[in-house]
Amino acid sequence: MAGREAIIGVVGLGYVGLPLARSIAERGFRILGFDLDPKKVETLNRGESYIRHIPSTTVRALRQDDRFRATATPSDLQQADAILLCVPTPLNRHREPDISAVVSSSRMLVEILRPGQLVVLESTTYPGTTDEVVKPILEESGLKAGKDFFLAYSPEREDPGNIDYRTSTIPKVVGADDANSRRAAEALYDAVVTETVPVSSSRTAEAVKITENVFRSVNIALVNELKVIYSAMGIDVWEVIDAAKTKPFGFMPFYPGPGLGGHCIPIDPFYLTWKAREYDIATRFIELAGEVNTAMPRYVVERLARALDEKCGVALSRSKLLVVGLAYKKNVDDTRESPALRLIEMLEERGAKVDYFDPYVPVIPNTREYGHLAGRPTASWTAETLASFDAALISTDHDEVDYGLLAKHCPLVIDTRNVLEQRGLSGNNLLKA
Structure with a gap:
């Protein structure tokens, strides 16, 4: 992480994932962006953007320097040393949490998860999601969190249209349920943002994001x-x-x-x-x-x-x-x-x-x-x-x-x-x- 040699996978290339991928790539990392939408993948690999505040010139620059590549093939993520989940978490028609994208993304990773990888959930969700939902699914791979792979939560803090702040200049809260995972996540974000704010657990980090928006x-x-x-x-x-x-x-x-x-x-x-x-x-x-x-x-x-x-x-x-x-x-x-x-x-x-x-x-x-x-x-x-x-x-x-x-x-x-x-x-x- 410190030498920018790690490959970073970003799952979900929307209003959160794409700005995050850009900021990490601009810090010298190679980015493997994954999205289920093949049109988004094709657009980005052509060097074009579909989000207004990320100009196509930025995407082209990242593509020319070979720092960014998009894919719709899940197995490609096995190349990544860290995988950041930036998937939507809307409400259903009964105004209850819909974390189906978090669940499906986690199940996708079970098939490619390898020892030493770091997985970070960035999607806004209720306290307990990382520990109660993501961790059990990933451990179906036979690997154990904190021992064989690392698992953390770091809430996104994007503010689209705000010219005073961007991903790299906003302090990043990082929470994990074991010391090894917390250190791994801190090592990544220390190399990307101006300040990391470690907290004691993934639930605490999840609660931070909820508290900000409440x-x-x-x-x-x-x-x-x-x-x-x-x-x-x-x-x-x-x-x-x-x-x-x-x-x-x-x-x-x-x-x-x-x-x-x-x-x-x-x-x-x-x-x-x-x-x-x-x-x-x-x-x-x-x-x-x-x-x-x-x-x-x-x-x-x-x-x-x-x-x-x-x-x-x-x-x-x-x-x-x-x-x-x-x-x-x-x-x-x-x-x-x-x-x-x-x-x-x-x-x-x-x-x-x-x-x-x-x-x-x-x-x-x-x-x-x-x-x-x-x-x-x-x-x-x-x-x-x-x-x-x-x-x-x-x-x-x-x-x-x-x-x-x-x-x-x-x-x-x-x-x-x-x-x-x-x-x-x-x-x-x-x-x-």
Whole structure:
């Protein structure tokens, strides 16, 4: 590890795995990336990227230096000295953990696991997954964790679109259930990131990641609830937060929105609530935050319906609407759990005709919950097109969008991100929600 001679396998080349593979390769390691999707493998081996914040020039550079190769053949992973699992861990339709990808990936490794290999789970999950699920499966190979191979957990801390932090500059928590595995994992990450943070067990490391995202979920729920209260009082919650954050201690700003998106905050807290039931512990605080955040799209739709009626004399059921921004956060092309998808669905259920615009999402991708929306293309961004809508709803505040054109030509604009005020735009047709 210290000499960068080890080959590192990364299983799952999505929004977590590909940035991680890039960062490790840029530190001098050779990377063997594995993904079940042959199209992703072909794209990467051509030197092209399918994730916006990882440019194709970066992939081509790694390919030219022979530091990175993608494969869809599981047996190739036997070459790897360390294998990092970066597979999705969503919720099922009952809002229970779906760790089927973790299980299937672990079973795949049973067939190729060899003595001396390090396996690290990076997927966000409930405390106990590494020890209770991954370890028993891998030990079906006849090898013992901590003795014949090494097993650890190190939660991903990706923040797509954040130009101030990237994988290599974010401290990495590392947990394992035996000293040998912990040392092996530390040796790897010490060579990749600016700081490793070892903890006593894999469960502790798993709990760290859950705690980070529960903290964010609860605080976002708080400001979402304050937004509803202050709006009824005629108080601008954004102004309140901007003033409150001038206090140099005891306050941390969080901002409201149309709902939660991304693979972490809307999902991870429910992993903990599910696991807590095993210990007969109620997680009322966490579940209440989930209820508040889940209710925000409905609040936004009602605000839009009232504004359409009062400002334009148009019923929601007969309106033509534009949702601005499909990605779950600004300046990325990631639509996982995006509240914009739920907003489109709810508006259409109320009878509205809905289009969307997103410069980073040319076509709505296929998703498990919103497959019926897949394939729709983004609308054009012209004065004529914008004027044809009864109203626009800003769901995501991408920096590259010309909001001035929207404010000038769209009869009504509902802003859930406060981006219009930040751009210095004002007018009777511009409202916050």
